[in-house]
Amino acid sequence: MTPAINLAKKKKVTHNIHQYEHDPRAASFGLEAVEALGQDPARVFKTLLFCVNGEPKNLAVAVIPVDQKLNLKQAAKAKKADMADPDIAQKTTGYVVGGISPLGQKKALPTFIHESALTQDMICVSAGKRGLEIELAANDLAALTRGQFVPLCG
Numbered sequence: 560m561t562p563a564i565n566l567a568k569k570k571k572v573t574h575n576i577h578q579y580e581h582d583p584r585a586a587s588f589g590l591e592a593v594e595a596l597g598q599d600p601a602r603v604f605k606t607l608l609f610c611v612n613g614e615p616k617n618l619a620v621a622v623i624p625v626d627q628k629l630n631l632k633q634a635a636k637a638k639k640a641d642m643a644d645p646d647i648a649q650k651t652t653g654y655v656v657g658g659i660s661p662l663g664q665k666k667a668l669p670t671f672i673h674e675s676a677l678t679q680d681m682i683c684v685s686a687g688k689r690g691l692e693i694e695l696a697a698n699d700l701a702a703l704t705r706g707q708f709v710p711l712c713g
Contacts (some may be wrong), residue, residue, distance in 0.1 A: 561687030562653065562663030566703060567695060574695040577683065581657075581690035588657040589625025592683065592692055600626040603683045603692070604676065606659045608643035608652070608668075609634055618643050618651055620670040622661050622684060622700070627673070627712040634671060634711050660687040661704050670706035672697065677708055 560568075567574045579595035581588075589605040592598070607621045607629050621634050631640040645656045653665035661670055661684055676682050676697035684700065686693035700706060 561660065561691065563660035563685070563687040563693055564663075566663040567693060567699075570703060572695055572699045572703065574693050574699075575681075576686060577692040577694060579690050579692075587625070588685075588689060592685075593625055595690075596683070596692065598683060600624060601675065602679050602681070604673070606661045606685055608648040608659065609640045610643050610647075611635055612639050613641065615644055615647055616651070618648070618668050620661050620664075620668050620704070620706075621673075621711050622670065622676070622706070623673040623711050624675060630710075630712055633709070633713070654685075654687050655689070658685055658687055658689040658691070660685040660693070661700065661706070662693070663687060667705070670701075670704040671709050671711060672701055672704075672706045673711045674708045675712075676700070 585591035605625045611617045683692040683694045
């Protein structure tokens, strides 16, 4: 079990686990999950970390559909934002890049979930390992991460 799965179980959140064989040659972890699980890309979300105001350790989490790109201006709400250094992201969350889950991170970070998640009955996010996804309701994800729904793409 990963910290993400343990958190969902502890909080008694309805969820499903999906596992697949990760291909280390995959160009996109998220699109690999879509293909391997036969899911609609609108239901599978990736977890991205970004740093706010140019401070590499001042991190926040964006959860967006795997086929979308993060708009850093929207994510930062008019503040300066850059993608996080992968090494810092791994140390801060306790997860490896490509398996970073928005759930059960070592340090609670501000979390922003793309508003389109609310249009889906259930969404999939990384469960904390490459090749492992957790499916849950978007509102449950928000409750577990203290996340808020905002426009993040476009």
